[in-house]
Amino acid sequence: MFAFIVRRIIQAIIVMLVISLVGFSIQHTIGDPVRDLVGERVTPAEREVIRDKLGLNDPFYIQYARFVKNACRGNLGLSFFYKKPALEVIVSKAPATLELVIVTAIILIVICIPAGIYAAIYPKSWFSRIVMAISTIGVAIPVFLTAIALIYLFGVELNWLPSYGRGETINLWGWESGFFTWDGLKHLVLPSISLSSIMLPLFIRLVRAEMMEILETEYIKFAWAKGLHRQRVWFVHAFKNTLLPVITVFGAQLGILFAFTLLTETVFQWQGMGFMFLEAVERSDTSLLVAYLVVVGVIFVFVNTVVDIVYGFVNPMVRIAGTK
């Protein structure tokens, strides 16, 4: 087990080095730190002096080593636009994205599990048929179209809900939260519904498929034969066993959910990490872009490594398969 953990961690470090190398090459070839510092109105001779001072004329590998050393200390360079450390800018935008993902996850759980169970228990009812039809079509609808439709309906025509920004937020120990004001919650409704719309079809189908499969198993038949109450069979015996695959897939899909926040945040001008990233692209803010790349890389590598190690604990097959 120990060897397995060490192997996974070494692998994670290698992946991070590759990502940082990609990030650094981007900064090295596209970015211009001198421009970021002094602007355009400085003579070439003076620029050369500054370049020398900053060590920008050193060989590539020395600069890369410096970049990695700084990154390990949490210094990912200065954002050209914000005039602040890039990491600080990203951290200040993170709560918005996290809140969006949390509310989306709650919506997914509240809708998918009952709908999926119902569709599995009564596969022939009209409600199940409608749910399945919508989830077939839903796969083909891009998230930004759902978002625009919601904005047009509830924001423009009916004027019930705000359609952009985060509204009023409260600073809670440095966490800008929209959870505790009525205005902030109202602003969360449309973005989180749009974001959940991409995962809804998948999860309803998944819960339904798992549940139907389990309802066919021997032990459920035995439970019926024993004369247990319907609700006990469905919700205690059957449902409990659908949870494991559902949770596994849910964990894997969280990353994809995160990717789609980029689109949702753009539509709703949601001041999160994704919106910041696209603004950085528009402004050619290279160091912020690279910092975002590295931060996202760290998050994905970290989550994957932890998940793999947990799997290793739970399922010895994983550990053995890796060794051979």
Place this chain on the structure above:
Amino acid sequence: MKAWNRFKNSYLLYSFKRDPIAILSFSVLSVLVVLGMLAPVVAPYNTYDTATFDIMDAETPPSWMEGGSQTFMLGTDIQGRDLLSTMIYGLRVSILIGVGAVLFQAFVGILIGLLSGYLGGKLDAFLMRITDIQFSIPYLIVAIFTGAIFKLAFGVGRYAELAVPLLIVIIGISHWPIYARTVRASVLGEKNKEYVEAARVIGISRWQIMFRHILPNTLTAVLVISTIQVAEAVMSEAALSFLGLGMPITKPSLGSLIRSGFEYIFSGSWWITFFPGVLLVVFILVILLLGDWLRDVLNPKLYKG
């Protein structure tokens, strides 16, 4: 003629004729593809020629609404272009990028999958590690990052000029691992079969065995994922264009048309977003339905990737 007869008696055609959803999706898809490919002939106006439209016509509503004009059936977009023509041209761009990206990713993925599966050993371990790593990052993130990097590297003007080939490369790069894995899995299944052994015994070179003997037997799996991948590629292209990392508004795809319409939705011009949106959804939906049908017919055991 012989091939036609074989096709006529095949299970593929038989099950196609018995599936109304497949027939419907196939007809809609054919109509859309023909429309898109014949855009210069079919479209009422040439929307790439700035001389044919006038900014004064901008945001004309569809012809059946108040203020609409008979010359523009579905109204005009923000630059005064006929929306119907712009959509047909946009559909063409989306199809070109979708198919191009799939060809690109299939080429890269098949090559890597074949080498990895047939040669095995260290090369296999190395290549599969790379696919594993890329698999752990959502393809959309890869596509958006690559797009952003290309946009910065080429500059906004150059990027807009080269948008079609660049988007093909970007989407191809972000999706190839699925081909590599699928092909590798089928190669592993094929390579110990007797015909491969026979080929090896009579002294055919490795490359010939790989490309002439094994590759054709992996193509069913490739065909099945390709249909779904075209839909994925069209969706990725729309998403990238919507984020401003795709086609410029002078040569819009459906995604960039939706993006440009979205800015005007608050003033009530819903049609610029609505019609391209519906067209995009229908296009993706028919490909997905056809892909599902094809998967069920060709390989009931293959898991939807």
